[in-house]
Amino acid sequence: MARTLTINGTAHAVDLPDNVPLLWVLRDALHLTGTKYGCGVAACGACTVHIDGEAVRSCQVALGDVWGAVTTIEGIGTPDAVAVVQQAWIDHQVAQCGYCQSGQIMQAAALLAQNVAPTDDDIDEAMNGNLCRCGTYPRIRAAIHDAAKKLQEA
Amino acid sequence: MSRIGKIARRTFLFGAIAVTGGAAFGYYKMVETPPNPLLPDTGAALNAYVIIDTSGITIVAPRAEMGQGVQTTLAALVAEELDVTLDQITVIHGPPAKAYFNQALLGNAIPVIEYQRKPWVHDAAEFVGNAAKFLNLQVTGGSTSTRDAYVKMREAGAQARQMLIEAAAKRLNVAANSLRTEAGTVIAADGTTIPYTDLATDAAALPARNVTLRDRSDWKILGTSQPRTDMVAKSTGTATYGVDVRLPDMRFATVKMNPKRSGMRGFDASEALLMEGVEKIIDLGDGVAVVATNTWLAMQAADAITFDWEDATYPADTEAQFAIIEQAFNGEPNSTARDEGDVESVPAAITAEYRVPFLAHATMEPMTTTALFTGSALELWSPNQGPILVRDWCAKAVGLEPEQVTVHTTLMGGGFGRRGEYDFAVLAARVAREMPDTPVQVTWSREEDMRHDFYRPAAIARLSGTVQDGKAVMLSADVAAPSCSHQAMERWLGRSMGGPDTELVAGVYDQPYAIPNYRVRGYKADLDVPVGFWRSVGASYGGFFFDSFIDEMAHAAGRDPLEFRLDLITPEHAPSAKVLEAVRDMSNWNSPLPSGVGRGVAFSYSFGTPVAQVIEVRDTGRGIKIENVWIACDPGVALDPHNIRAQMMGGCIYGLSAAIHGEITHTDGEVDQFNFPDYDGLRMASCPKIEVNVLENALHISGVGEPGTPPAAPALANALFSLTKQRPRSLPLWRDYSFV
Missing domain, CATH: 3.10.20.30 (Beta-grasp domain)
Structure with missing residues (x-):
């Protein structure tokens, strides 16, 4: 059906x-x-x-x-018109292999939609289910903080 | 000097392994340039790395992009000399070809400890590396990509630029030296500007000239962090990985192979055949493939098949496997890769035994390849680290010649050494052969991937040492493990390997420590659990064994562990001492430790790059948390500082993930771990803050993909000792310590 x-x-x-x-x-x-x-x-x-x-x-x-x-x-965005959270990912050059990043970005976007200024603890809690074997976590965290700032300014 | 003389004429050294009966090559053959494999449909290939047509400039970066940023850095090498900007170019992996042989990979085979190499030995290593051409080794591995490309890809850019200038000089009827180049154009003294794209066809007809490379002080792109060419695609879900290839009328398939890594007596697929979407079930001899309209339907059907597997050829459980590794100590050493002074003359004051388990690579993208077989041709879309291996072994598997096989190397969702194998491509080729004219994508389930890896070898080390007046005067290390090099080379080259494998003792024999009596022996365990190259290979465990034991000796000597290392390293290798001094300063090492905090340092020299790490752990009351990591490394020339820092962080996190969580164990011949819940890694909440400093004191450029991994486990273990006074001597650490 x-x-x-x-x-x-x-x-x-x-x-x-x-x-x-x-x-x-x-x-x-x-x-x-x-x-x-x-x-x-x-x-x-x-x-x-x-x-x-x-x-x-x-x-x-x-x-x-x-x-x-x-x-x-x-x-949520395209290469020609990226979303704010995607731009933060690009600005911080987050991805390595990049395979997990679609999931990371979608998880982060949902967090930012609910929480305009997530703390490090909020990020830990929201993002802990997203595994990255390349180890991009420090830049993901920085990109989320940055995206939050940009979204608040917008 | 004497060691290099030991290369026997008929023994070809390969990754420090002797390929007995290997061919001897004349000088001419060694330096001969392989033909340019590029035959673009439109435009012109100025050399094997530069294609220019009317629509733009394409740079071939013939190494696999598995996350290490190599395609951006390799393209930058060409762009710097060609005078184009990175946003003006398209970067492609290009075809499998002899022209792209990895000289640095084989150059590493020269049996002189790397940090001790004199300039002439370095040159000799380059020469030996030419043999990669004959073995058709276009391989991404061994942290060699930038080191291999550093001169040749800049020369390719400079040569192409020179040809474009000459073509413009002819067209304008002016002297070549009156022309300059900028951003993809040739500019004449009168301001006339011709884009490279207009000159390419003329330029391609000109001969290549000898060129002089630019001085580093003139670099505009290299030495500066560049936006990665794959970053926008990877941030928007538009990057095409192996699993993302979609072809018209494509089928989706999966495989279920014997988890005991042996044959198959039979199977019953009667239920699976009736399941929705299932089109075909293929007997592969040691497993089956299910072809369906959707990957998930194929996986469901594969789970519904019952099998009668043959037993494993290796001992069925982990305990019995370790017993075999232990037995290796009773035999003759496979190598005595270092033997300075006379360790037997100094009574051992401290002894210890260390153990590490088998490890899986666990790339985020599981093994996959897409294949289309037509009877006379095979086309493959394969995320792989060795495209010539993939081409040749797939050709053989389906009864074609290599020339009939086309390999597209896609982006890959992690590699870590796993994709240097070709098993996943061969399985796809065999499935495609049963589905002529229909493209089929074969994707392994996570469980299949985890349980059919070529694992990082399990290993045991027995160490003894003596300290006197605050210094190490004797260190003896014996390491036993199965040889991943011998196994992998046998798979790559199809012939049996023997001889000394110094990779067994990497991270132990090759460390820049001035210890007057210093001996390292390797013992090859006769164990055929499938093992392979795992990020940093032997140094992944050797670094843990050696540096942990150095830490034990420092404590036995009553010395500060960092100063103890520094005293031994300084006289031996100055750039290594500098990375230790850097982490001492970055971490404020000499500051008093707050209560409930432990601090550990580790140092490891691997793949030509010295790396030091300091790790701080804290007992939170709910478990131990890794709070801070400071890393200093020295790759000689920092081509892209941001990317190097990312590799150092990633290498450390990969090493910490393995140290805390990683183990592959066996029961009844089968791997006990199935998926990430059994084989986890660090996560956002458990990932420490990491600071990286990149130094440039080393004499030669070296790689960064792997050297961040070896010091991670010992730095953590030494920090745990500092916190708990319990010395971790076996991994994974979750068994003995509770982490948050």
């Missing part, structure tokens, strides 16, 4: 079994590959997207359970 998902403001018809995780709907059916597979068990955060603004692990949300509008990394 085909379902319709709203992703980055566009309706997409998806004809896949209801139990297929949103992650694999995005990646393999819709070719929205910015969202990454890292573990499949909600242990790394590489697949983080927003559903109605809330950061969720898309590997744990079945197609049949998607409860609202989905936003992926492709939906």
Whole structure:
């Protein structure tokens, strides 16, 4: 049975079994590959997207359970029009391999939407589920503080 | 002098391993330039690194981008001499080709301890490195990319610039020396400006000239932190990794291979075949592939297959494996890589045994490759560190010639040495062969990736030492481990390897310490658990063994541990002493320790780069927290300071993650760890503050991808000793210490 998902403001018809995780709907059916597979068990955060603004692990949300509008990394900004949080990532030259960064950015964006001036403790708590094997954490922290400042100024 | 004379004529040294029966090469063959592999459809290839067409300038950076920023730095080498800015160029990895052989990787094979090399030995190493050409070694590894490219890619830029100037001189009918270049254009004295893109076809017809490289004081790009060319794509989800390749009508597949790393007696896929989306199940002999319309459906079906696996050929559990490693001490040493003075003449005052486990690479992007087989051709999109290996072994696996195989090396979600293997590409090629004319992407589950790695070897070290008048007068270290070099070379080259493997004792034998009686012996364990190159290789455990024991000796001598090291290093290697002094100052080492705080220092020289780290830990009451890390390194020439700092931080965090959490154990021949909950790393909340200082006192340029890793575990262990007075002698540390 085909379902319709709203992703980055566009309706997409998806004809896949209801139990297929949103992650694999995005990646393999819709070719929205910015969202990454890292573990499949909600242990790394590489697949983080927003559903109605809330950061969720898309590997744990079945197609049949998607409860609202989905936003992926492709939906918050583009190379020609980056979001404030993405610009902070670029300014701080955060990424190394970059594979986890879509998830890191989506998690950070959700944090900043709820908390305009996160403390280091807030960042620890919000970001601890996002694994980075390259070890970019110090620059992620700096980029989040910077993005918060820029968002407040805006 | 005498050691270099020991290179036997018919024994070719490779990564300090003897390839017996290897070919002997004449001088001409050694210095011959391989042909330019670039045949662009449009425009012109001025040499193997520069393609210019009407739409722009492309620089080939023929090393894998796995996060270390190498493509930006390699492109900067060309750009500096070519007079283009980094935002004017496109950087590509380019094809697998002999022209891109890694000379520095083999140059490291020369059997003289690196920090002791005289300039002529350094030159000899460059010469020996030419042999990489014959072995077709286009490999990203050994922290060699910038060191290998430092001269040749600047020369490529300078040569291309010279050809463009000559082409412009001809066209304008003026003298070449009246022209200058800037930002991708040639400018004449009268102000006439011609873009490189208009000159490329003419320039490509001209011969290459000898060029003089610019003095460092004239550098505009090198030596300054550059925005990485991949940063915008990686911040917007638009970078294409191996798993992101999407081709028309592509299928998604996964594999399930024997977790005992052996054969398969049979399997039952009757349930899997009926599952939704499943198109094909392929018997691979030691496992199966499931081809489906979606990766997750393929993984679900693979989980529904039942298998009858053959048993492992190695001892089935960790205890038995360590017993084999321990037994190696009873045999003859595989190497005595250092033997100064006479350790037997000095009675040992302190002895200790250290142990480290097998480790997985755990790249964030699991193993994957996409393949399209047509019967007469194979095309691969593969995140890999050795494209010629991938091409040749995949050709062999599907019955084609290497010329019939095209390899696209994609961006990779981490490498750490894992992608220097080619197993994942060969599996994809074999799956594609069963699906002619249909592109198929084979992606491993995290569990498959974790349990089918080529692990960092487990190892045991037995050390003894003596201190006198506050100084070390004797240090004897015996290290036993399976040889990852022998195993990996056998996989790479397809022939059995033997001889001394100094990688077994890296981080131990090659340290710049003036200890009058200093001996290091390696013992190769006869254990065939699959092992391979893991970020910093032997030094990843050697650094822990050696530096921890130096710390024990410092305490036995009643000395300050940093001053104790400095006294022994200063007479041996001045740039190494400077990094220790730097971390002493950065960390305010001599300040009194607050209660509940421990401070440890470690030093390790690896891949030509000395690195010192100071780590401060605090007992929070809820567990120990690593609060601060200070790092000083010396890569000789700091081509991109920001990127070097990032590599040092990342290398340290990778080492700390392994030291605290990392272990691969076996039960019944199978790896016990499946996924990140069993094999975690540092996270945002457990990551310390890190400060890095980059020095430039060393004589030659060296790499930064790996040297940040070896000192991390001992710096933490020494800090834990400072805090708890309990000496950590085995890893991972979570077994004996509680961290927040």
